[in-house]
Amino acid sequence: MDYNKLAELLFPHITKDPLEYEAIYPERKLPEGAKVTRLGPSPTGFIHLGNLYGAFVDERLAHQSGGVFYLRIEDTDDKRQVEGAVEAIISSLEFFGVTFDEGASMEGDAGDYGPYYQSQRAEIYQTYVKQLVQRGQAYPCFCTEEELNAIRDQQESLKENPGYYGKWAKHRNLSFEEIQTRIDQGESFVIRLRSQGTHDCPEEEIRTISVEDGIRGVLSMPENDQDVVLLKANGIPTYHFAHVVDDHLMRTTHVVRGAEWLPSLPIHVELFQTMGWTLPIYCHTAQLMKLEDGNKRKLSKRKDPELSLDYYRSEGYHPIAVREYLLTILNSNYEEWRMENPDAPQDAFEFTVEKMSNSGTLFDLDKLNDISKDVLVKIPADELCRFLTKWARTYRPELVKLFEENEDYLMKILNLGRSGEKPRKDLIFAKQIFEFISYFYDEHFKREDAYPENVSEEDAKTILNAYLCTYRHQDDQTQWFNKIREIAANCGYAAKPKDYKKNPDQYKGHVGDVSTVIRIALMGRAMSPDIWEIQQILGEEKTKERIKKSL
């Protein structure tokens, strides 16, 4: 068979020599040890926590080493394009602090190794495929879907491995004439790799490949024997081929991807070998899984709204908190480092792939929340204020006016109890924060809790009445509290909890119960920061008004 002739028949329009691309995309001039990484999302628009988790690894590896982190859109599947998806991906990642040095962007392409949309690189892939055909390492296959299904059914009934390989690869050795005839008849075809591997021998003779994974150490598995599709009928490559060509030409040094790619590693190894290129360093990350209702439920990534990045964004988690959480599960020594360096910026941490876990990690919302509290307590009120307003603008537009009308008021609220040695840590995410402070706004104020059981309706009235009568807005905290003590004593409640504890029979309760009554009248709930401070923010008028309403 004259492979050159075949190559011309198949790709008459391809005239470039592959070497030209080597010249167009030369080795990058980077300092020793600099890593080049990439994120290669497919534009379905759906991006989840797992993607972000991987993106952080890419980003850290590149930026810690003075390398390059770029974005490549893997849009080789025309059935899965979603309108506006690329913008959604970029904006989502940007929101969580992932920024690229080069590649696809809102404005288009930026960088010397583009185009960064695989759909725009057809000619490049075809040039290399043509070369493979010329060398006899790839061939056209005209099998229809039905034929492929038939092959698989047969393999199934014979209990043989499914796939297009060895003796099952029926178009592997078509004659030139037959190929020409089929093409003349307008049959569509794909280009397949002529795999050099074989599993058609005793088990112990099957060759294995051995690859050193950045995270998992040495990986060995049987070599590939599948004649995988390189170029689809539409002339666009499959992921496998696009990955190999792009990561070579874009000079990627580290390929970070999920463990779901592990099974196809042999394919990629064979492809790199037949192209004569050196393998990048693969880093296969563990899958991210999820915890739900206290029961563990492992789930695959796709379509779970709880795992979607948008979910955390709409709940109003702060990007720094999400990043902090992800970093703790990404590198086992991050938390330790954080304890020693409570105020250091996240990027000061030295991230290493060796410290990455390689077993699946359950997503733990409790932990995220806890970390989020720690993160938010360090963010100044004015910044938090802006964050809240920005969040409201997209997710709770009806609140924007409320926030913007009186920013001073919101600032004071957010700052409540957050200064001093032991700041309160009760702010977690925007949605929760609003819930938490909603009683400051009349239109969102509602009675949520009931008075303590040991306080009768009558006592409650008496307490509130006395409170209203003696209330002086100018009182300082001590004066104010002494009055409450007095009221408590007058109504048969211990002025000090210790007294009550000593002689529980002598009292109906203690001053804490009395302040709970006041708290519920004012805030509608039994839990809130310090009452006196809240009153100072609320103002005299509103404070009195609420007490009156409860009478």
Place this chain on the structure above:
RNA sequence: GGCUCCAUGGUCAAGCGGUCAAGACACCGCCCUUUCACGGCGGUAACCCGGGUUCGAUUCCCGGUGGAGUCACCA
């Protein structure tokens, strides 16, 4: 089913032949406090099973079991 990955408390996770088997979250208790919270102190709780190797295995090897992933002209 084939192939692959993984396996320490409820969760995340140190450990890399000899440890009373760290720590964090969650949970429980106590203390502090004018209530709530914050904080402090303490507690419950783990090496999947069976064989080896070894003076000695959570750690190394083999085999089970369990969980996960993957077997497309999807990525």
